[in-house]
Amino acid sequence: MAKMMYRDAVRNTIFQEMKRDDSVVVLGEDVVGGMGTDGGPEAIGGIWSTSTGLFGEFGADRVIDTPISESAIVGAAGGLALCGKRPIAELMFADFIGVSLDQIWNQIAKFRYMFGGKTRCPAIIRMVYGAGYNAAAQHSQSPHAILTGMPGLKVVMPTTPADVAGLLREAIRTDDPVIFMEHKALYGIEGEVPDDPDFTIPFGHARLTRAGEDVTIVATGMMVGMAEQAADALAEDGIGADVIDLRTTSPLDEEAILDSVEVTGRLVIVDEAPPRCSLATDISALAAEKAFASLKAPVQMVTAPHTPIPFARELESAYLPNPDKVEAAVRKALAYS
């Protein structure tokens, strides 16, 4: 095991996989950084430091620094993938799916199906998402629900450095297109990562981070830490919570959720995105459809409001879920009779 930050787990996993497999290629804005400047290549190795050193090791044909052209970045990843490469495209902010959505939604997600299963499209679109940086309405969003709803894509939302390593390596080695969502507020967290260069985590297997019999709390990304803080506070009052980190929203580990709800009878979903047509409503519907008889209380959803993301610190804090809101939701579910 080695202790490293979430961002370093991204970079190290890509580095190891590029060493292992010549077909792995990285492309995106400033993935080299400094091209065409006095500072020169690698003056900046990506603004998130997730591609530092790749250019020096693998060169310009495999670490492709692109202009600010998100449609062409995602489209080129599709073309590379159709030609037998394993591209890892980076969208500097997940919010930029807006300018590349056709290539995500109409192209890479559907090639295999439209072409009758004859082809494979092992493209990864990494994207940096989430609030917490006061980056306001166009640089803070969590668009996982939109992407989860697209057949053909797999959607991954790692929470820990170990999960970054295991899930990203799985993404690189899988033959389907993958949306790999990295939470910007988690880049600095540290954790132990297995040394095994073949360490992978299969998609569709949630991680149970706290165990308890009174309530099930489902979360992803930065919301997992909030759920854990709430669970720890509740434990002091003798209330036991299962905290389920979904890891991937497509495929979804329905079994982990339903098995837990069958025991606890109470479900709280914590989602960083707005409430309508969301991951929270999706899992709520899952419980209503498949765990109806187990439920002892209405499903509680702790989500952002139906608003854009505001800038000011006070406003962003008010916008986001937090451990207190999660704890209150659990207590509301427990009080229902």
Add this chain to the structure above:
Amino acid sequence: MQLSREDLLQAYRRMKTIRDFEELLHDEIQTGEIAGFTHLYAGQEAVAVGVCEHLSDDDKIVSTHRGHGHCLAKGCDVTGMMKEIWGSREGLCKGKGGSMHIADTDKGMLGANGIVGAGAPIAVGAAMAAKLDGKDESGRLKVSIAFSGDGACNQGTTFEAMNMAVVTKVPAIFVFENNHYSEHTGFEYAVGTQQDIASRAEAFGMKVWRADGTDFSAVHDTMSEVLEYVRAGNGPAAVEFDTERFYGHFEGDPQRYRGKGELDRLRAERDCIKKFRETVTEAKLLEGSDLDTVDAEVAKTIEEAVAAARAADRPTPEDVLADVYIDY
């Protein structure tokens, strides 16, 4: 034209196959037997064939909604395509794609595409892959070709792709087929400069060529130069072919935007197949009887393909769920 007799016959066979394929579809669509939207390529055959005759299966093309001609020129199976358009599970895409999504990656055909302008970025990615694979023993790169119309030349994706190809110096070729209509709107309205498309590509820093897309030998000769330049590793290039669309944007289009007598004039003066016949017979490169023989063989091929499509297995409801993922 520096082509052998065999090459000329093959080019003619391919052009005639596209023409007959499209004219048959034009008729069959009236009967209601074929589902969905169909956009016919008839009139533009010299472009697809004049370009693709230079390519091997390792060279890639990305096509458009008007893709039948590109597919056939790149070597997709006639019967497999006909079965696909009929929606059979025996079709090239098992009835999942239809007219607008025919692909055969084994042939280097990375897909027709229902979204105007979506193909160019994909072609740039394929060109990045070709650059990564490097030159063959004779020092030549594989290439990737984006076919786009004058409609797609107005999409931002096309601009992004052209710039990215120049920046990354990849062996991509942007083939613009200017048929003067983007759907139902004239080129002179929709292309704001009212100039040609090639000059736009030139502004992105590419070497460009222009040729008459109804003249097979002009297309073929131009592509010889373009491919020599791109395969040598000089970066991307663009070429604009002036061509004509003999049918509507889609089948069922009443074409009220056409001028009086326009289609008759195009058929008389700008038919690339008619011009090919005249050129090769006048130059005594081929005999009229050679071409008549090809005509008869192509007619039979198309007839058999339709019969096979009609008789082919239909998909079952279970097929809906197949091939979304490799593993899920």
